[in-house]
Amino acid sequence: MLEHGGNLRDAAKRFGRDDWIDLSTGINPHWYPAPALDGKAWHRLPEPDPALLTAAQAFYGAPHMLPVAGTQAAIQALPRLRKPSRVTVSAPSYAEHAHHWAGHGHTMTLTPYGQLEQAVAHNDVVVVVNPNNPTGAIVPAAQLLQWADQLAARGGWLVVDEAFGDTAQHNSVAAHTARPGLIVLRSVGKFFGLAGIRLGFVAACSDLLRELADQLGPWTISGPAQQIALSALTDRAWQTSTRTQLQASGERLHTLLAGHGITSSGTPLFQWWAEPQAEQFWQHMAERGIWVRLFTQAARGIRLGLPPDEASWQRLHTALTQWTNK
Amino acid sequence: MLEHGGNLRDAAKRFGRDDWIDLSTGINPHWYPAPALDGKAWHRLPEPDPALLTAAQAFYGAPHMLPVAGTQAAIQALPRLRKPSRVTVSAPSYAEHAHHWAGHGHTMTLTPYGQLEQAVAHNDVVVVVNPNNPTGAIVPAAQLLQWADQLAARGGWLVVDEAFGDTAQHNSVAAHTARPGLIVLRSVGKFFGLAGIRLGFVAACSDLLRELADQLGPWTISGPAQQIALSALTDRAWQTSTRTQLQASGERLHTLLAGHGITSSGTPLFQWWAEPQAEQFWQHMAERGIWVRLFTQAARGIRLGLPPDEASWQRLHTALTQWTNK
Numbered sequence: 001m002l003e004h005g006g007n008l009r010d011a012a013k014r015f016g017r018d019d020w021i022d023l024s025t026g027i028n029p030h031w032y033p034a035p036a037l038d039g040k041a042w043h044r045l046p047e048p049d050p051a052l053l054t055a056a057q058a059f060y061g062a063p064h065m066l067p068v069a070g071t072q073a074a075i076q077a078l079p080r081l082r083k084p085s086r087v088t089v090s091a092p093s094y095a096e097h098a099h100h101w102a103g104h105g106h107t108m109t110l111t112p113y114g115q116l117e118q119a120v121a122h123n124d125v126v127v128v129v130n131p132n133n134p135t136g137a138i139v140p141a142a143q144l145l146q147w148a149d150q151l152a153a154r155g156g157w158l159v160v161d162e163a164f165g166d167t168a169q170h171n172s173v174a175a176h177t178a179r180p181g182l183i184v185l186r187s188v189g190k191f192f193g194l195a196g197i198r199l200g201f202v203a204a205c206s207d208l209l210r211e212l213a214d215q216l217g218p219w220t221i222s223g224p225a226q227q228i229a230l231s232a233l234t235d236r237a238w239q240t241s242t243r244t245q246l247q248a249s250g251e252r253l254h255t256l257l258a259g260h261g262i263t264s265s266g267t268p269l270f271q272w273w274a275e276p277q278a279e280q281f282w283q284h285m286a287e288r289g290i291w292v293r294l295f296t297q298a299a300r301g302i303r304l305g306l307p308p309d310e311a312s313w314q315r316l317h318t319a320l321t322q323w324t325n326k
Numbered sequence: 327m328l329e330h331g332g333n334l335r336d337a338a339k340r341f342g343r344d345d346w347i348d349l350s351t352g353i354n355p356h357w358y359p360a361p362a363l364d365g366k367a368w369h370r371l372p373e374p375d376p377a378l379l380t381a382a383q384a385f386y387g388a389p390h391m392l393p394v395a396g397t398q399a400a401i402q403a404l405p406r407l408r409k410p411s412r413v414t415v416s417a418p419s420y421a422e423h424a425h426h427w428a429g430h431g432h433t434m435t436l437t438p439y440g441q442l443e444q445a446v447a448h449n450d451v452v453v454v455v456n457p458n459n460p461t462g463a464i465v466p467a468a469q470l471l472q473w474a475d476q477l478a479a480r481g482g483w484l485v486v487d488e489a490f491g492d493t494a495q496h497n498s499v500a501a502h503t504a505r506p507g508l509i510v511l512r513s514v515g516k517f518f519g520l521a522g523i524r525l526g527f528v529a530a531c532s533d534l535l536r537e538l539a540d541q542l543g544p545w546t547i548s549g550p551a552q553q554i555a556l557s558a559l560t561d562r563a564w565q566t567s568t569r570t571q572l573q574a575s576g577e578r579l580h581t582l583l584a585g586h587g588i589t590s591s592g593t594p595l596f597q598w599w600a601e602p603q604a605e606q607f608w609q610h611m612a613e614r615g616i617w618v619r620l621f622t623q624a625a626r627g628i629r630l631g632l633p634p635d636e637a638s639w640q641r642l643h644t645a646l647t648q649w650t651n652k
Contacts, residue, residue: 031368033365040522043519043521044522045330194368197548198546217402218330223523224548228368
C-alpha cells in the first residue's frame with residue numbers, strides 16, 4: 001500500500017513522543033461538529049438516504065451524484081469500469097490515481113501539468129487533480145471542459161479529482177457532469193474535516209454512476225456518516241465562516257513560510273514547496289514533534305497542513321526559525 | 327444490485343405506512359450501546375488500531391484477522407484474488423456470494439447443502455455459509471476442516487461465512503485459519519446489532535490477508551466504527567447476557583410459529599421456512615405493518631428476524647393468527 005499522511009502511529013513508533021502536531025494531511029483541523037445521532041444510525045443496515053443526495057447535489061452544484069466511502073473508493077473502482085485503455089495521470093499529484101490506473105490492463109503514463117494539453121490527444125482517459133495535491137496548481141474550468149469534449153468524442157473520460165475544491169468552487173466542473181465522459185470526485189473529509197467518516201461523492205452521468213454503484217455494492221456508507229454529512233452539507237452558516245477562516249489560515253501559513261525564506265504554493269488547506277533538503281527538514285520537524293508530509297517520489301518536497309491552534313502555530317514558528325538558523 | 331432485507335424505504339413506498347416493525351433482517355434488535363466517542367474519531371483519517379485487531383482475534387478465537395467494511399466488502403473482494411477457478415457456492419444461501427463469484431472469469435455453480443461433500447472434489451473454491459442464512463443449516467466444524475485440507479492440497483480455498491456464528495462459536499473454524507486456504511468471514515453487524523457501522527473481519531493466513539488488504543486499500547474502517555467495535559468486542563458481560571437473551575428470543579419465535587402450524591428452522595437471530603404461499607404471507611404481513619423477508623429465488627420462503635419489543639411480539643402474534651384463520 002502507498003504511504004500517506006495522517007499516520008501518527010508511525011510517527012510515534014519512530015520518534016517516540018506523544019505531543020505530536022499533525023500537519024501531515026490537508027484536512028481542516030476545525031472539523032464540523034457531529035450532531036446528536038439517532039441510535040438507529042449505528043444499528044440499521046444503512047439504506048441510501050435520498051435527502052443526503054439532494055443536499056450533496058445542491059452543495060456541489062452537480063446534476064447527478066453517487067455517495068462513496070471516501071474518494072478513495074472511487075479512485076479504486078473507476079479503473080475497473082473500462083476495457084484496457086491508454087490512461088495518463090497528471091504529475092505530480094495524489095499518488096493513488098496512478099497506482100490504481102496502472103493495473104487492470106491499462107497502459108498508464110504520467111504527464112507533467114504543463115504537457116496535459118498535448119496528452120489529451122493520445123489518451124482515452126486523462127486524470128487531473130484540481131486544485132492539485134500537493135502543488136496547488138490549477139487548470140481553468142474552461143480548459144477542462146474542452147478536454148472533456150475532446151475525450152468524450154472518442155468515448156474517453158476526463159476524471160477531475162476536486163478533493164480540495166470546496167474553497168475554489170468557482171473553478172469546479174461538477175455542474176457539467178451530466179455529459180458522458182466527465183467524472184468529478186469530491187471529498188467530505190477535507191473541507192469539513194471529517195476524514196474519519198469515510199464519505200465522498202462522484203458526479204457523472206447517470207449511466208456511469210449506475211455502473212459504479214453496482215461495482216461498489218450495497219451499504220457502502222455507514223449510517224452515522226449519512227446523518228452527519230446531511231447536517232454538514234446543509235449548514236450554510238458553518239460553510240461560509242469556514243471558507244473565510246480557511247482562506248485566512250492558508251494565507252497565514254504561506255506568509256509564515258515566506259518569512260523563513262520558503263516560497264510555497266497550495267490551497268487554503270495546505271502549502272507545499274520543492275525542498276532541496278526534504279528528508280532533513282522532515283527529520284528536523286519530527287524531532288520537534290511536528291509531523292509533516294515528506295514527498296520523495298514525483299513531487300520532491302514538503303507539504304504542511306494547517307496548525308490546529310495558536311500554540312501549534314507558535315511551535316511551528318519556533319521550529320522554522322531553528323531550521324533557518326541551522 | 328441484489329435485493330435485501332432492511333429496505334424499509336421500499337416498504338413505506340409500496341405500502342405507505344410509518345409504523346413498521348422491521349423483521350426483514352437477522353440483525354439483533356437490541357444493539358450494543360455506542361460509547362461516547364472521541365471527537366477525533368470523526369475527524370482524523372482512520373489509522374488501523376492494533377487494539378481493535380487484538381480484541382477481534384480474542385473474541386473470534388482467530389490467529390490472524392483483517393477488519394473490513396462489513397462482510398460484504400470481503401465477499402466482493404475475494405473473487406478478485408484468484409485466477410479463473412471452478413467455484414461452487416452452497417445453496418440456498420446468502421445470495422451475494424454466488425453473485426460475485428459468478429464474475430471475474432470464474433466458473434460458478436450452486437451446490438445443495440446435501441451434495442457439498444462430492445462438490446469438494448471437483449472444485450477449486452467452495453463457499454459455505456455456516457450456520458446458513460436463511461435455513462440455519464449447519465455443517466460440523468470437523469467436516470469443514472477436512473474439506474479445507476482437501477482443497478488446500480490442490481491450492482484451493484474453503485470460504486466459510488460465519489456471519490451468524492456468534493451464537494454458535496463452538497462450531498466455528500476461525501481458530502484453524504493460520505493454515506493456507508481456509509478463509510472465515512465474521513460480521514459485527516448481526517450479533518452486536520451494529521449493521522450501521524459497516525464492520526466485519528476476515529480470518530485467514532497472513533499472506534492472504536495482506537493481498538486482501540492491498541485489494542481493499544487504505545482507511546476502509548471509519549474512526550467511529552473502530553472505537554465502538556473495540557468496546558463491543560471486549561465487553562464480556564454484554565456478550566454473555568446477549569447470548570442468553572438471543573437464545574431465549576429465538577426459541578420464543580420458533581415456538582410462536584409452531585403454534586401457528588409453521589415448522590421453521592434458523593438461528594437465535596432469525597427463523598425461516600419454505601412457505602408455499604410466500605408472496606401472500608409477505609403481502610398479509612406488510613398490510614399489517616410487519617416487514618418480513620420474502621425469498622423467491624433459490625430458497626422459496628419467508629425469513630423472520632426478532633421483534634424488538636413486547637408490543638411487536640403481540641402484533642406479530644395477532645397477524646399470524648389472522649393468517650392462520652384466513
